[in-house]
Amino acid sequence: MTATNLPQDKYKAVWLIFFILGLGTLLPWNFFMTATMYFTSRLVTAEERMLQVNNTGNLTVVMPKNYLESKFNNFMTLCAMVPLLIFSCLNSVLHQRVPQKVRIMGSLAIILLLFLVTAVLVKISILPLSFFVLTMITIVCINSFGAILQGSLFGLAGLLPASYTTPIMSGQGLAGTFAAFAMICAIASGSALQDSAFGYFITACAVILIAIGSYIALPKMEFFLFYLNKDSSPSTSSNDGETKLDLLKKAEHTNGADNKAVISLPDDLHPQVSVVAILKKIWVLAFSVCFAFTVTIGTFPAVTADVKSTAAGDSAWRNYFIPVSCFLLFNLCDWAGRSLTAICLWPGSDSFLLPIMVVARVVFVPLFMLCNVQPRENLPVLFGHDAWYIVFMILFAFSNGYLASLCMCFGPKKVAPHEAETTGAIMAFFLSLGLALGATVSFLFRALV
Numbered sequence: 001m002t003a004t005n006l007p008q009d010k011y012k013a014v015w016l017i018f019f020i021l022g023l024g025t026l027l028p029w030n031f032f033m034t035a036t037m038y039f040t041s042r043l044v045t046a047e048e049r050m051l052q053v054n055n056t057g058n059l060t061v062v063m064p065k066n067y068l069e070s071k072f073n074n075f076m077t078l079c080a081m082v083p084l085l086i087f088s089c090l091n092s093v094l095h096q097r098v099p100q101k102v103r104i105m106g107s108l109a110i111i112l113l114l115f116l117v118t119a120v121l122v123k124i125s126i127l128p129l130s131f132f133v134l135t136m137i138t139i140v141c142i143n144s145f146g147a148i149l150q151g152s153l154f155g156l157a158g159l160l161p162a163s164y165t166t167p168i169m170s171g172q173g174l175a176g177t178f179a180a181f182a183m184i185c186a187i188a189s190g191s192a193l194q195d196s197a198f199g200y201f202i203t204a205c206a207v208i209l210i211a212i213g214s215y216i217a218l219p220k221m222e223f224f225l226f227y228l229n230k231d232s233s234p235s236t237s238s239n240d241g242e243t244k245l246d247l248l249k250k251a252e253h254t255n256g257a258d259n260k261a262v263i264s265l266p267d268d269l270h271p272q273v274s275v276v277a278i279l280k281k282i283w284v285l286a287f288s289v290c291f292a293f294t295v296t297i298g299t300f301p302a303v304t305a306d307v308k309s310t311a312a313g314d315s316a317w318r319n320y321f322i323p324v325s326c327f328l329l330f331n332l333c334d335w336a337g338r339s340l341t342a343i344c345l346w347p348g349s350d351s352f353l354l355p356i357m358v359v360a361r362v363v364f365v366p367l368f369m370l371c372n373v374q375p376r377e378n379l380p381v382l383f384g385h386d387a388w389y390i391v392f393m394i395l396f397a398f399s400n401g402y403l404a405s406l407c408m409c410f411g412p413k414k415v416a417p418h419e420a421e422t423t424g425a426i427m428a429f430f431l432s433l434g435l436a437l438g439a440t441v442s443f444l445f446r447a448l449v
């Protein structure tokens with residue numbers, strides 16, 4: 001197959017499939033986090049619920065939260081970030097020993113099962129301690145297999161042109177937008193916590209099923225097969241008249257009776273891949289994506305979600321300020337930034353301007369700290385008006401989406417073709433490392449306020 005008749009991505013089907021897979025990697029977890037209030041409400045015993053609000057005449061006595069309820073977010077962060085980091089690392093090192101189909105399909109199937117169980121638990125009454133333990137085990141498993149899924153998808157996208165990492169990043173960005181919009185709808189409708197949570201989990205299951213169907217359809221795309229089987233050695237170029245795709249078609253024709261294609265490839269088509277050698281080529285991009293998410297997660301939502309609106313009186317805007325200005329606005333602008341890389345890849349992969357722009361984002365940390373974060377003990381409020389916060393959030397979210405997506409697109413293209421899949425998995429590990437570091441420093445950033 002010559003360069004003049006390379007297969008085309010008809011109807012952008014492969015692009016759309018990667019978008020759906022990107023959506024499927026994060027939408028379930030985003031819905032899980034959106035249901036935090038439901039989880040904490042299940043950790044209160046019947047006796048405590050009766051005592052929390054004890055009405056005696058005009059006197060209302062509010063009891064403090066129990067230990068499990070008050071520490072739920074801390075345990076959730078710990079049980080999410082540690083497995084995410086560990087399994088991202090394992091996937092980047094050991095992915096060549098486990099077939100791609102097993103990693104992706106297996107992860108999607110297990111995550112689907114976990115969300116089905118979580119949805120069923122909404123309708124079942126169990127003791128708070130048992131519920132807490134089951135929830136933490138679920139969080140560990142979701143993030144473990146989510147890390148494998150994410151790393152495998154970025155590795156797979158690394159085999160395709162650089163623009164095919166964009167739909168994964170864009171899909172992940174839209175996942176957060178969906179979750180934020182669902183939160184706002186739940187607030188507006190006044191739905192009970194259990195009803196809202198059940199809706200979140202069932203929606204997540206539906207999205208995972210769509211992602212599974214999309215992945216099953218992916219190998220049927222000629223465009224995808226061409227890049228999946230593209231020669232990884234310069235000695236077997238198109239001058240030989242046949243690519244692996246041609247061999248695959250011949251094998252399928254030869255084995256038409258049972259429709260099984262078996263191709264024996266020479267050993268020189270599977271050169272050894274060195275993680276250290278790859279890191280030497282991509283360390284700037286790996287550092288950049290890690291630093292970008294460290295700054296982002298360190299600030300959002302630990303600091304940004306505690307900003308209070310300065311709107312006068314009992315305005316309804318106060319109830320929607322954080323859901324709209326923090327969560328929905330962040331996810332919309334982050335999604336827009338990620339999606340922009342589909343048409344614009346500036347600055348280039350070798351430009352020093354890219355890491356400089358990434359590091360410059362650290363300015364958002366003090367900017368948000370100086371907004372109306374409450375309660376506060378150390379810093380003054382310099383940007384009290386809601387408009388300042390909204391402007392900062394737009395720039396903060398858009399720059400995160402755009403710069404992080406650039407790094408993820410450029411990484412696999414800085415190496416030889418046979419190293420692209422491993423490089424994608426390594427970049428996914430550094431993305432996860434940034435998330436873990438950000439979750440850690442978020443405690444420091446909030447304490448400084």
